[in-house]
Amino acid sequence: MSKISTGHFSIEDLENVQITIGKIVGAIEKKVEEEGDMGPTPKPGVSGLRDWDHQVLSRYQPVYTPMCDQCCYCTFGKCDLGGNKEGACGINLGAHQSREFLLRVITGAAAHSGHGRHLLHYLIERYGRDHPLDLGPSNLLAPNVQMVTGIKPKTLGDLEEAIEYVEEQLTQLLATVHMGQEGAAIDFESKAMHGGMLDHVGMEISDLAQVSCLGMPKSDPDAPLAEIGMGCIDAAKPVLLVIGHNVAGVANMIDYMHENNLSDKIELGGLCCTAIDMIRYQMDKGGKPYAKVVGTLAKELKMIRSGIPDVIVVDEQCVRADVLEEAKRLSIPVITTNEKIMYGLRNRSKDKADAIIEDLASGKEAGALILDLDLVGEVAPRLALKVAPIRKEKGIKALPSDEELTALAAKCVHCGACELVCPNNLGIMDAMKACAEGDLTKFEILHDHCVACGRCDQDCPKDIPVLDVIEKASQKVISQEKGIVRSGRGQISDPEIRQEGVNLVMGTTPGIIALVGCSNYPEGTKDLYRLAEEMLKRNYIMVTSGCSAMDLGMYKDEEGKTLYERYPAKFLGGNLINVGSCVSNSHISGTAIKVAAIFAQRNITGNYEEIADYIMNRIGAVGVAWGAYSQKAVAIGTGCNRLGIPVVVGPHGSKYRRALIGKPYEEEHWKLYDARNGETLPIPASPEFMLTTVETVEELMPMLAKNCIRPSDNNMGRMIKLTHYIELSQKYLGQMPDDWHRFVRTETDLPLAKREELLKILEKEHGWEIDWKRKKIISGPTMKSDVSAQPTNLKRLCKGEC
């Protein structure tokens, strides 16, 4: 035994050994315990953090907005649950909605974790289990993994145990979606929280693996800039378009093109997170990304319909289901590269590249499934080179001509069917009228609001290809769609946390706004830009990722500069940080965990509840998923919620079926313990929600400022936060907020420039007593200002309790 007790060992060498594998977990836990830092909940089961959830949910109550009053899960149904009735299994609409919400959360978590598992398999095969995690200047490599599972991964192989835990728990949660399981909404909610937490673990595993193996920027504030926009694609070259979320395949294409000197002969463009990750690939030493980002999911159909791509390669997640059908019409061969999307195509994984290229280039087959990613790396670029001249020769016609455009618009009878089916009920009729008269401006504006879903095409009684009309009419603005996006920089490093942590906890940096996720915006993409610019100017830390990170790069100021060019990417107030793709969202929660670990020296290992409690009360961070549409977005949001980070989604987010909203008017919910002595501590009603929807960015901005307020703010911090809350309310709502005074504990909390004015209001409108000589508040506030107070939800953390 002594021989192996201190070294590596590989079980491959053994024969006839019966090994009790599972105990390894126990051994690891034991080891960590000996080191004295294992918290109470490593690898929590479904009920492991339920008390915490119930506590959160008692302040932030579920508000259900069903998408359907019926349930069709089992064949006793379908059942009408309208009016919160019970169905055949005894479930009522409330519990069913929480179940539906849970299902969406675990679907999203599975998408990320499934992605992570795929990457891990692939990268371990390529780089080995012992390949070290390499993430930049950080000792705390995997904050989510460590906090949730108690594992401190150092290598790729270490991540496997964590993903196994995620898979086990997701299976448990999926089981509860079955008819006849949970009966109480509150416990479906707790399960949804569990799923959200797992999502962040799954995402973290994905990104750690790819950052470590694929040369992506490692906590790099100077991660390079890349071109973005439909307008930046050079259609003169053969165009190879990749769509999806999994960079493994495109990385091989880039390598192949590089090795074969094809990089300047092929235009490589990407849509969705694969695009984001391909501009991170091998950029850890800097350089200029070779590939270009086309844009978000909302550009997929427009890009295909343009006819510009010569070959399309898809991998997984957020890929339109009709890619093959749409591409076929324009003679664009499609290569699918992942088991999640196979489109019924023949599996060519074991065929020779030449044969596949021949079949696809000749049009004999519309596409191919190639699961061997080395083969994909070769086939896709070679196919693009071969197909481009063939398509050119054929004269593939995509969008209508100018004459056809006018004729199509004139064909419109203004019945309104398209507007009824449009997810945003856009004013297509008016734009058609104008277009028929030669005025394209309405369509040009509409184009930015349009998510290119194509539902209008399906319902036009005159068979007008409405989306083609929109795209054709907007060619001028599309050709100008050229922006700049910073390549995703990955995690926030330990030194950055050390530097900025105190400002965040004390409130002197007014807050972190995480602008994340998808492209289902209520009023087009520019709102994002307005929001980010406003908050950046006010010194908030803006963190971004995924589709939002892309769309933010599409706008320029008068000097022609994008936000990425104007604002640096350090973890400091007034910085704009693109962490990366969808799975990089784990770095946002990870940052909050790191603040607790590094700045506050809290033990995070298997210590979820305490860390969530810390974050909820001390870190003024709000997530914004303005265009959230996917199940992944709601999983991410729910993971943030369990960790005490509130999230706002755009109005479409109401279709996630439930929000978590507190009642500021119920005082009993706005109390904590002071850990120093266990006394009750009244707190401000902020965050006042965990998940809510908001109508417009004008409404959103003051709300963000307000919901960055935390009990732990020092006076300087509270003053700064209040200043922004009041100013943003005045700027966008035209008024002082109704509730600003509720956040005032002492006169030093008041914005300096307005102190006197505000004191007057407090006296006059709210009846507070003011000592005008000393300009001090004598009575009025319900809360004391006490920086050394230790706000906590957890009785057990109070002195004398343990």
Added chain:
Amino acid sequence: MSKISTGHFSIEDLENVQITIGKIVGAIEKKVEEEGDMGPTPKPGVSGLRDWDHQVLSRYQPVYTPMCDQCCYCTFGKCDLGGNKEGACGINLGAHQSREFLLRVITGAAAHSGHGRHLLHYLIERYGRDHPLDLGPSNLLAPNVQMVTGIKPKTLGDLEEAIEYVEEQLTQLLATVHMGQEGAAIDFESKAMHGGMLDHVGMEISDLAQVSCLGMPKSDPDAPLAEIGMGCIDAAKPVLLVIGHNVAGVANMIDYMHENNLSDKIELGGLCCTAIDMIRYQMDKGGKPYAKVVGTLAKELKMIRSGIPDVIVVDEQCVRADVLEEAKRLSIPVITTNEKIMYGLRNRSKDKADAIIEDLASGKEAGALILDLDLVGEVAPRLALKVAPIRKEKGIKALPSDEELTALAAKCVHCGACELVCPNNLGIMDAMKACAEGDLTKFEILHDHCVACGRCDQDCPKDIPVLDVIEKASQKVISQEKGIVRSGRGQISDPEIRQEGVNLVMGTTPGIIALVGCSNYPEGTKDLYRLAEEMLKRNYIMVTSGCSAMDLGMYKDEEGKTLYERYPAKFLGGNLINVGSCVSNSHISGTAIKVAAIFAQRNITGNYEEIADYIMNRIGAVGVAWGAYSQKAVAIGTGCNRLGIPVVVGPHGSKYRRALIGKPYEEEHWKLYDARNGETLPIPASPEFMLTTVETVEELMPMLAKNCIRPSDNNMGRMIKLTHYIELSQKYLGQMPDDWHRFVRTETDLPLAKREELLKILEKEHGWEIDWKRKKIISGPTMKSDVSAQPTNLKRLCKGEC
């Protein structure tokens, strides 16, 4: 190293050891490979068996019957997909239906696998990883596990790797349910097949673990008989009612009662599969089960509403969501014992038994969550003893009195609302009329058809508690509901397979009918009995499980004997085998695999496709889930389908959204290869479906006989099968089947007694040439009779192909 290379070792003892865990898999595979019997697909991924699926699906095409024309998965929607339109993500209704179907399958698979994982955790903790799998006289312990994963488990611990594989794959499948993944219906179908296969692995793990640890009958044809029925519960004693699917908790109660001499002082009754498994508990040495089975899910609400239970303990799966609410009304405390069902109750797992009992008996709390199953074992019986006299004293009133019954019935205005909302549109109005006039017979009949879902209660404008009326009016028949069910015997043993295999493959035993699953019958429970009796008399092997196994025991012949008393439980024609609970369904697929392994000596290890091909062409088995309602049922069915076993569900099964039905009129689909030479082999159109729905048992019975026909039947076998097909058609449809002649290859295939008559018909109606002297067919049949033919779908298995 030498020290551990031949023994057990426990990693707990080690320190500072870095172990590359994952490689163990490789090592095991390598080891098996060295032994030379690893098939081509151990642990197949999502695409691993896709070619097989596509082959199956090309003959048996998906037929979609949507439950809803809309999709509300993501917030781009909801989308109207009516008329097979595309939604905002580009998916059409067909693909969405296959996705919905997939979701149901993986939900069911997760329920079983989640159950298995829970049991495994619990039993390993109790019995250790090294606890051997002990399943009776079998060497082939885990046919599904071995065939799918390549693992040959010997101990509890060995099952962990298999369940991890299932969890990983389920996560991958759940990921594909996310918006923007698979776009083709055919590949969602393949994924659903994958999920179905995983389900059987998950079920097998569950049952192997519990059979091995909890003293359940081990392949025992003489497994004891137990009482069943609402009428057999002795309400004079304190009644402890358990509901659900996971026996772990109730096993402890039985132990506690035994140890404390309480067994004759408490009436222990069970509903659903927990009931089935509790009468298996410690019955491996025979004996009489102490506990009684109340019945299926369809009895849950009726049993609670009777007011008879004094304490209810629930675990997981198929438990009505309103148990707590319903029980509360009748002062019945509820104990939840599983993370999947927590009902919002306070977690008392770490409290003292006394305190919990006090709080629940006093009514201070309506229930408790107790996850410590030892504690449950003590609390539940003690609570029943304490609560029963309290409830008696309180005079808890449950069902209406006789007078109230008449008054309630008289209150009915015959508006028909209840009939509209009733899942079976039962004739409640007429029964109410009769009841008001003192005639209860209509309700007595209706009671058996009623699944006690309670939807009628929800919609009565006169607030009549319709279900209570049904139950009260049926008290007389309910009190007579006393039957006998055989305790689940577990697997079919190797020796049994050896004995019966040849008859099955040659067709001389006409077939296996597996009568499985839930209680959502179209016309009440008696149809099951009629079906089973008919097929048993005809020497079919009847295998049963779960709710069907229970309901089968409710009917008696003139001599007062149930089918279980009349028919033995060996694996032989004319035997009635209850394998056990829901997870025991894996033994049905396992039996088919065992026939391939033991009788035909096929290698099953990691060799899925070949085994499925073998089963599909040689084993005349048909699954019937007549009352299928749950997601588990469709998972089980789909797992059977991938393995080549056709399944029939009752008419409610149309709500699973898709069937798989072949077209007998398209000749090109009914061809195989002859493995001896690769030649094409025309085959009969049987099975003619993989999944279909049937209206009535009268329609079902001839269909079953027909679909037991297989290409491999010898003449004797074909003759026997045809005889039953013709006889059943005549008996239940009043006619010769239209297509009987299609199954005739030679005159010796014809039923002996009718040979001449049938030859005449063949000559006259079908134009076949008959040599009347020799009574031989000269021409006509499209198929040859050749017992030594080797029918296969797999080109690669043909001679000269490999």
Added chain:
Amino acid sequence: MVDATKNTLVYTTWGRKTAKPVNPNVAAKMVSKAKRPLLVAGAEIVDNEQLAQRAVAIGKKGVQIAATGHSITVFHGKDVNAKYINIHALAHYLGDKNWKGFDGQGSYDMIVFLGHKKYYLDQVLSGFKNFSDLKTIAIERHFMQNATLSFGNLKPEVHVEALDEFIENL
């Protein structure tokens, strides 16, 4: 004349497309005009003499009958064109342009339903509605919302009357 269109109450919805309520005479006219109508008679007619008679009567008008479940037992010796078939299989074949029908003369263009379980027929019709161009008419006692045309929810006696009117107008 029976007004068979009044009560179209449903318990649940499938989507925005719902059957048009139809009166017996109109339904009959449409069937009469069809080139190849088919009556699909379900097992609910077996123990319902009233319905059984009407199903036979429709058959007597020359309409081919697909007898599903075990409804074929009703048609033996009644001199109508009835063939047993499983309804789910029938639905599959009806959606197939290559199916030649019961008589080899091709598929059907107007499908009439009588004698089915409500929930089951709703599902079968959901398939037709979404994946075929077939016209379907439910002359059932319940409003079948996934048909092209359907009677409303009728009392049994009104239903029989409606059927008689339907048959008269064939």
Added chain:
Amino acid sequence: MVDATKNTLVYTTWGRKTAKPVNPNVAAKMVSKAKRPLLVAGAEIVDNEQLAQRAVAIGKKGVQIAATGHSITVFHGKDVNAKYINIHALAHYLGDKNWKGFDGQGSYDMIVFLGHKKYYLDQVLSGFKNFSDLKTIAIERHFMQNATLSFGNLKPEVHVEALDEFIENL
């Protein structure tokens, strides 16, 4: 008089319960009769002068206004009783018997909606419909199927006319 009830076309259904189409005068009468009506005005009125004027006019009739989104900017200096609130939070509070309203006088019994995104209001109303007894009236340009009462789908100019008639009858 405007007939605001004609076109009630929807793109998708939520279930079997759907808004009753209502005409402006009837809607106005119901609001007038209510004890504590509330107008919830959404951000779509901000850039629509026509709607903004009507929202103000309703406020002038003494109806409390909940200004959601940034619609409050329309009401400043207009001498109406308008308070900013987030609509999702408002929906939560309205379902709470303990909420005292904007003026501390208690909750509201009749909720009128104007100026909202169709899909968003559909969701908010879905919550009300299923989890509260509140009466909701949508006086929007689109048929809001989850309201208790709603105008049908109207052309912009007809909508304005309908609003004027509604205001007249308040």
